[in-house]
Each structure stands twice: as structure tokens, then as C-alpha cells.
Amino acid sequence: HGTSNVNDKGHLEIGGVDTLEIVKEFGTPVYVYDVALIRERARGFKETFDKLGVKAQVAYASKAFSTLAMIQLVEQEGLSLDVVSGGELYTALAAEFPVGKIHFHGNNKSREELSMALEHEIGCIVVDNFHELKMLEELCREKEVKANILLRVTPGIEAHTHDYILTGQEDSKFGFDLQNGQAESAVKIGMHSDFLNLLGIHCHIGSQIFETTGFILAARKIFEKLNHWKETYSYEVKVLNLGGGFGIRYTNEDAPIPASQYVEEIILEVKEQARIFGMTIPEIWIEPGRSLVGDAGTTLYQVGSRKEVPNVRNYLAVDGGMSDNIRPALYEAKYEAVLANRPLDEVEETVSIAGKCCESGDMLIWDLPLPKAGKEDVLAVFCTGAYGYSMANNYNRIPKPPVVFVENGQVTLVVRRETYADLVRHDLPLKVKAQN
Numbered sequence: 034h035g036t037s038n039v040n041d042k043g044h045l046e047i048g049g050v051d052t053l054e055i056v057k058e059f060g061t062p063v064y065v066y067d068v069a070l071i072r073e074r075a076r077g078f079k080e081t082f083d084k085l086g087v088k089a090q091v092a093y094a095s096k097a098f099s100t101l102a103m104i105q106l107v108e109q110e111g112l113s114l115d116v117v118s119g120g121e122l123y124t125a126l127a128a129e130f131p132v133g134k135i136h137f138h139g140n141n142k143s144r145e146e147l148s149m150a151l152e153h154e155i156g157c158i159v160v161d162n163f164h165e166l167k168m169l170e171e172l173c174r175e176k177e178v179k180a181n182i183l184l185r186v187t188p189g190i191e192a193h194t195h196d197y198i199l200t201g202q203e204d205s206k207f208g209f210d211l212q213n214g215q216a217e218s219a220v221k222i223g224m225h226s227d228f229l230n231l232l233g234i235h236c237h238i239g240s241q242i243f244e245t246t247g248f249i250l251a252a253r254k255i256f257e258k259l260n261h262w263k264e265t266y267s268y269e270v271k272v273l274n275l276g277g278g279f280g281i282r283y284t285n286e287d288a289p290i291p292a293s294q295y296v297e298e299i300i301l302e303v304k305e306q307a308r309i310f311g312m313t314i315p316e317i318w319i320e321p322g323r324s325l326v327g328d329a330g331t332t333l334y335q336v337g338s339r340k341e342v343p344n345v346r347n348y349l350a351v352d353g354g355m356s357d358n359i360r361p362a363l364y365e366a367k368y369e370a371v372l373a374n375r376p377l378d379e380v381e382e383t384v385s386i387a388g389k390c391c392e393s394g395d396m397l398i399w400d401l402p403l404p405k406a407g408k409e410d411v412l413a414v415f416c417t418g419a420y421g422y423s424m425a426n427n428y429n430r431i432p433k434p435p436v437v438f439v440e441n442g443q444v445t446l447v448v449r450r451e452t453y454a455d456l457v458r459h460d461l462p463l464k465v466k467a468q469n
């Protein structure tokens with residue numbers, strides 16, 4: 034996994050740092066990010082676009098993992114940034130991310146969020162529906178500004194890992210329907226508006242996708258319409274954004290293709306479609322989240338109690354769980370793990386890793402092969418970098434773990450551990466006295 038390996042003490046090492054040293058200094062649970070791996074992934078995307086000579090923006094989908102340091106890293110690597118809420122936008126602004134490279138998504142942006150985006154002159158707003166289109170136009174009129182927009186369309190293709198659901202009119206809360214004329218009406222509004230600069234079209238077909246078929250089908254469906262709009266309204270897009278969703282390997286059950294391959298096939302298809310219809314090749318924008326940070330994150334936990342159910346199963350509990358990684362409980366997501374203090378020890382049993390939350394569904398990994406482990410051990414769960422910290426919560430009033438970045442043997446704390454005081458910071462005492 035990434036730049037992790039086993040050092041001469043026999044401990045798991047990430048980015049040149051002994052994971053047990055991290056535990057000693059920051060406690061458990063703790064999220065550890067391998068910065069070199071994030072940089073490598075970012076460069077991989079950019080190099081593929083450069084190689085094929087198309088104009089592009091690779092926008093990191095910050096919903097996967099957003100903190101000041103992460104946003105700064107994204108800036109260092111020259112990527113753009115996708116935000117989906119006032120909070121993610123605020124984080125980007127606080128990290129002083131270049132505003133022109135921020136794209137704002139969401140199916141129910143509020144007036145305040147849109148105002149914030151306009152005031153900070155962010156690069157592009159991805160408009161999702163007619164309500165937003167109208168509100169944004171009004172706001173631009175009031176503020177006497179012109180906003181760059183993309184229109185999010187639902188192309189009628191939904192990718193669920195290996196399955197593609199092809200529907201005439203996609204049943205989705207997101208975007209303008211491409212087939213039933215909604216997208217066309219929106220294009221007409223955008224094209225004629227004095228306050229909107231319609232850069233092009235956006236679509237996103239799903240997440241944790243292992244094949245390029247869905248992207249290719251979506252591109253073809255969109256190009257049919259682009260051609261129609263060109264012929265009917267002489268409107269040509271400058272930008273085609275095909276979203277994110279490139280799958281990663283969590284366990285042996287997953288067999289993703291390399292991210293560069295998705296991108297290469299997508300670019301070739303867009304070029305081919307543009308050629309067929311005699312159009313200028315648009316800028317291609319993509320929005321990877323998981324594939325940039327997923328396998329760069331590892332969570333370290335202290336092993337605690339053990340319960341044996343004879344002839345059924347052994348449970349091993351750790352000091353975190355669905356509060357720091359809700360994905361197993363929410364999606365039945367699967368993970369791999371090793372003992373960080375002795376990753377090479379022989380496997381002796383199959384145990385199921387339980388979290389500490391008061392909920393039966395709080396299981397991190399079912400039936401994991403491990404050496405016989407106990408309270409001296411530290412468990413390292415791999416590939417927790419995407420949608421781990423970003424979906425963490427305070428269920429059972431468990432404080433959120435800290436986040437550390439490691440690179441070239443250096444450790445940097447980038448998010449402090451929450452304290453118990455943090456947990457009651459927004460609570461207010463009861464004002465009325467007891468009645469009796």
C-alpha cells in the first residue's frame with residue numbers, strides 16, 4: 034500500500050515514518066496520510082492530459098477529504114478544486130486557494146452560498162436546476178457581475194461499479210435531464226443571459242467505477258446533444274466536465290484500471306466525438322476525489338477488548354469505529370488491515386474488527402486474517418483516505434481523531450484531535466428552573 038513498508042524494527046512504516054512513533058506522539062485513533070502518494074496521483078492525472086495535448090482542469094473533489102493542509106497540497110500540485118457547500122468553499126478560501134480555480138457544485142445551493150461564491154469571484158458555478166439558474170441570474174443582476182457556469186446534466190447513465198443502468202429519464206436528484214428537453218431549455222437560458230457565461234456541460238455518473246464504458250457512453254450521449262445545439266443555436270461548448278468516480282482498490286475484490294487509463298480513454302473518445310461532429314475539442318475537466326486520496330490514508334487504532342463466540346466468530350474491538358469510518362456501516366464497504374507493530378507475523382486466526390460505538394452495525398471489517406491480537410497491538414486499516422475523516426461524526430460523543438501528514442520521514446499534525454470540551458462547545462445550559 035503506497036509508500037508503506039516494514040522497517041528494520043519490524044513495524045509498519047508510512048512515508049518513512051514508523052507508525053508506532055506516530056501512535057506514541059498523537060495517540061489513537063489517528064488518520065495518517067502519505068503525502069508523496071497524493072502528489073504522485075495528482076501528477077499522474079496531469080501528465081496524461083499533457084501527453085495527449087488537451088486543455089484540461091483536474092479539480093480535486095474536496096468532499097473526499099477537506100482540510101486546510103490538504104487544500105494547500107492541492108494548490109502546490111497545481112490542481113483545481115471542487116467544493117459542494119459554503120463550508121467547503123470557506124475551507125478553500127481560508128487556505129487561500131486561487132479563487133479562479135474553484136468550482137462550486139451542489140443540488141441545493143442557498144442564496145447565501147451563491148452570494149459567497151460571487152463575492153469571491155470563484156472560477157465556475159456548476160448549476161444544477163432551474164431554481165438555481167434563476168436565483169443565480171437575479172444575484173448576478175443585483176451585484177452587476179457575470180458568472181461562469183456549467184450546467185450539470187444527467188445523461189441517463191448511472192454506473193454502479195460494474196453495472197450501468199441506462200434509463201431514458203434518469204431518476205436522480207441531480208442535474209438537468211438530457212433526454213427530455215430540460216437540459217436544452219437550460220442551455221437556451223444560459224446562452225441568452227447577460228449575467229451568465231455558459232462555459233459548457235457537466236456530468237458525473239457515479240463513484241468507485243472500475244471501467245471506462247460509463248464515461249464513454251455518457252460522452253457519446255452528450256455529444257449528440259452538443260451537435261444538436263450547435264446546429265440549432267450555433268452554440269458550441271468550451272468545456273466538457275465528466276466528473277469523478279475513478280475506482281480504487283480497497284481489497285482483492287476490487288480490480289480498478291490505473292487512473293491514467295480512464296483519463297486516456299475518455300480523452301480519446303472526446304477527441305473522436307469532436308471529430309465526428311466537426312467540433313472544436315472542448316477543454317476536458319475531471320473531478321477525482323477518491324482516486325487522489327483514498328489509498329493515501331491509513332487509520333491506526335489501538336486494539337482493546339476481545340470476545341469469542343465459540344464455533345461462530347471472534348470479535349476484536351478497536352478504539353474507534355463508525356464515528357471515524359462510517360463506510361462499512363453505510364455501504365458495507367470492505368477494508369484490509371494489518372497489525373502495525375508486527376505486520377509480518379503469521380496469520381493465526383480470522384477475527385472480525387468491531388468499533389466501540391453502541392450499535393451492532395458498528396463493525397469495521399468482517400473475518401480478517403490476523404495473528405492472534407490483543408491489547409498490545411495497533412491495527413492499521415488501509416485506504417481510509419477518502420470519505421473517512423470527511424464523513425466522521427460524533428456519535429456517542431466520541432471526539433474526532435487527529436490527522437497527520439507524513440512525507441520523507443517527517444510528520445506534520447494537520448488536524449488536532451477533538452477534545453471533550455470541543456464536544457460541548459456549542460451546547461447551552463437549560464435556562465428554566467425545575468418546577469416543583
Ligand code: LLP
Nearest residue numbers: 094237240241277278279320321322323420
Ligand atoms: N464530482 C461530483 C459531482 C460528485 O458528486 C462526486 C462524488 C465526485 C466528483 C467525486 O467522486 P469520486 O472521484 O470521489 O468517486 N461517500 C461515498 C462517495 C460519495 C461520492 C459522491 N460524489 C463513499 O464513501 O463511497
